Amino acid sequence: MRLVIRVLRQFEGKTRLGPVVWLRSVSDSPPVRSDVSDIKAVKGEQSWLCASSAPVLQTVRGHVEVRENFITEEEENALLKELEPGLKKKRYEFDHWDDAIHGYRETERLQWGSACAALLGRVRAVAFPEGSPLLGPVHVLDLDKAGYIKPHVDSVKFCGSTIAGLSLLSDSVMRLVREESPVDWVDLLLSRRSLYILRDEARFKFTHEILKDDYSFFSGQRVPRHRRISVICRNLPV
Ligand SMILES: O=C(O)CCC(=O)C(=O)O
Ligand SMILES: [Fe+2]
Numbered sequence: 001m002r003l004v005i006r007v008l009r010q011f012e013g014k015t016r017l018g019p020v021v022w023l024r025s026v027s028d029s030p031p032v033r034s035d036v037s038d039i040k041a042v043k044g045e046q047s048w049l050c051a052s053s054a055p056v057l058q059t060v061r062g063h064v065e066v067r068e069n070f071i072t073e074e075e076e077n078a079l080l081k082e083l084e085p086g087l088k089k090k091r092y093e094f095d096h097w098d099d100a101i102h103g104y105r106e107t108e109r110l111q112w113g114s115a116c117a118a119l120l121g122r123v124r125a126v127a128f129p130e131g132s133p134l135l136g137p138v139h140v141l142d143l144d145k146a147g148y149i150k151p152h153v154d155s156v157k158f159c160g161s162t163i164a165g166l167s168l169l170s171d172s173v174m175r176l177v178r179e180e181s182p183v184d185w186v187d188l189l190l191s192r193r194s195l196y197i198l199r200d201e202a203r204f205k206f207t208h209e210i211l212k213d214d215y216s217f218f219s220g221q222r223v224p225r226h227r228r229i230s231v232i233c234r235n236l237p238v
């Protein structure tokens with residue numbers, strides 16, 4: 001295991017946010033499989049869930065959730081309208097070989113217009129336990145079509161039990177791999193405009209990653225990966 005420390009210092013409008021440290025521990029284990037299209041997956045009850053075995057499905061039951069069409073096209077557009085101007089000023093980063101993420105640009109945002117604030121309120125209401133202290137700034141990650149996220153576990157020091165993310169612009173596949181037994185994996189089909197939620201076991205005991213376009217298959221079906229923006233809410237450790 002290797003620790004990767006990424007320090008973000010962002011200006012959002014006139015508000016200077018303090019430095020936020022996203023500490024991810026990147027898994028050094030080799031990819032679970034190279035030819036994903038051959039793999040026999042066990043389908044979950046839900047169309048967005050498949051896994052390496054029935055026991056693994058059982059382990060993550062209740063700890064992973066995908067809500068398809070959680071936001072409307074209008075809401076997706078409202079988010080893009082707020083985010084694109086700031087993102088466009090940045091360049092995608094490809095050359096940090098030791099980063100958890102390849103081909104990305106990112107920002108964080110505390111203040112939102114009313115449409116976005118309302119939908120983020122909905123995200124928080126469904127994702128987090130009542131009264132759970134939340135991380136104020138929302139994390140925005142823009143993955144280039146050639147970009148991908150390597151297996152990692154989000155910092156346990158800075159982030160709490162729950163990670164909730166909206167996917168804009170593209171479908172994608174999120175893979176969870178059990179840290180103690182990499183033959184155990186779970187794939188989540190993150191459709192465009194869906195909300196995913198990772199909780200407890202799924203967030204702490206499994207790494208998560210977003211597959212690169214070449215390997216983007218769900219249950220043997222190709223899922224073309226285009227540019228994708230994720231909008232991620234987290235809570236604080238207790
Ligand atoms: O893009 C996503 O939905 C996940 C991002 C992620 O895993 C992270 O920023 O730690
Ligand atoms: Fe993560």
Ligand SMILES: [Mn+2]
Pocket residue numbers: 006093096099
């Ligand atoms: Mn970097």
